[in-house]
Amino acid sequence: xxxxxxxxxxxxxxxVLILFFTNQIIxxxxxxxxxxxxxxxxxxxxxxxxxxxxxxxxLIYTPNNSSYSTLIQVENQRPAATFPEKxxxxxxxxxxxxxRSAIHCSKKLGVEIRLRSGGHDYEGLSSASQVPFFVVDxxxxxxxxxxxxxxxxxxxxxxxxxxxxHTLAQKSRTLAFTAGVCPTVGVGGHFSGGRYSMxxxxxxxxxxxxxxxxxxxxxxRILNRRSMGEDLFWAIRGGGGTSFGIVLAFKxxxxxxxxxxxxxxxxxxxxxxxxxxxxRWQYIAxxxxxxxSTRIFLKSVTSPTTGKRVISASFxxxxxxxxxxxxxxxxxxxxxxxxxxxDCTEMSWIESVLFFARLHNKPLDVLLDTTPxxxxxxxxxxxxxxxxxxxxxxxxIWRFMHEEDELNMELQFSPYRxxxxxxxxxxxxxxxxx
Numbered sequence: 251x252x253x254x255x256x257x258x259x260x261x262x263x264x265x266v267l268i269l270f271f272t273n274q275i276i277x278x279x280x281x282x283x284x285x286x287x288x289x290x291x292x293x294x295x296x297x298x299x300x301x302x303x304x305x306x307x308x309l310i311y312t313p314n315n316s317s318y319s320t321l322i323q324v325e326n327q328r329p330a331a332t333f334p335e336k337x338x339x340x341x342x343x344x345x346x347x348x349x350r351s352a353i354h355c356s357k358k359l360g361v362e363i364r365l366r367s368g369g370h371d372y373e374g375l376s377s378a379s380q381v382p383f384f385v386v387d388x389x390x391x392x393x394x395x396x397x398x399x400x401x402x403x404x405x406x407x408x409x410x411x412x413x414x415x416h417t418l419a420q421k422s423r424t425l426a427f428t429a430g431v432c433p434t435v436g437v438g439g440h441f442s443g444g445r446y447s448m449x450x451x452x453x454x455x456x457x458x459x460x461x462x463x464x465x466x467x468x469x470x471r472i473l474n475r476r477s478m479g480e481d482l483f484w485a486i487r488g489g490g491g492t493s494f495g496i497v498l499a500f501k502x503x504x505x506x507x508x509x510x511x512x513x514x515x516x517x518x519x520x521x522x523x524x525x526x527x528x529x530r531w532q533y534i535a536x537x538x539x540x541x542x543s544t545r546i547f548l549k550s551v552t553s554p555t556t557g558k559r560v561i562s563a564s565f566x567x568x569x570x571x572x573x574x575x576x577x578x579x580x581x582x583x584x585x586x587x588x589x590x591x592x593d594c595t596e597m598s599w600i601e602s603v604l605f606f607a608r609l610h611n612k613p614l615d616v617l618l619d620t621t622p623x624x625x626x627x628x629x630x631x632x633x634x635x636x637x638x639x640x641x642x643x644x645x646x647i648w649r650f651m652h653e654e655d656e657l658n659m660e661l662q663f664s665p666y667r668x669x670x671x672x673x674x675x676x677x678x679x680x681x682x683x684x
Contacts (some may be wrong), residue, residue: 529641
């Protein structure tokens, strides 16, 4: 993690590069021992759980268990091929007190703890290591409690974003939370890493809306914001949570959204002026109305008219309001896109969640699924743009993308707010890049 000097000016655009191949990750280390063996650790954990009257049958998965491999599936398989160690076992507690047994055995035998909140795992760093370790997978701690009158929620870290959004939809049409578009990501890793939303330009990152937390420390004590202190509370919101303790649940402020929002997904190719559109977008993306957020998804495809490779740019947008307000806004601030009413669809916020997750023809209960509908292997890399990329620079990127097989690479542009409003909208703390 790198801290941004206060004198750096950011354009407010976030780049994500994804290469397609054929969650919460917390590391709590107590010093690994070369003499450690999986049988000894399994025995320790079993004894500790039995002493606290916890059944072990559905809590512990060793490499000999058929479910072991399904619990460590990841999108990027490079770390698994690079690091020699695999988890000695995977521990899936149902209750907070059971986690103390894992901490005890970790300290006693010198085995590193790595945590997952049970959602999808892009990098696979919780499943591979150079030292002996085991995984505590918190997927069973997934209770979401909404206090609609206070506009707050307590969310256990094993819940997925989809489960959080689904629970909100059962309570209110206008209560929402500013977090990611992938419903299968785990709350623990997502919130503790900062995390961007289609509503972040107006409502900040997920971490900016955390107001309390429950954290278990290395002594097995459970701390809240007051007892952990503001330094630790700051560290678990955007620093990834590494080595700070085991986050069990977050309390978050909810946001109020209009009953009707508007979405559109307009695609242009480089044969249709996409390069110039993207170049222009860079100059207005961080300054346009905060109710509007447009992400651009770029792929190299074959033109159906010429048969040549072109770049396809999809301008994917959420507007917190109706189409009658959106159209004049776009005409004033981004007329080059040529948006018309038939491009737009009005819906509720929860329906927009399905839209951006590419599930808009599915029932709402699809948000309760905990695994992605399809699995692809890929590597993602992200960075911030500090100056607008010139046209010749964009054209150079297109040439690079054309070198890959068709649809084998995706580049995403996401807008933030301007300069000093990029991070810490509610909490004036140093910005960080992951």
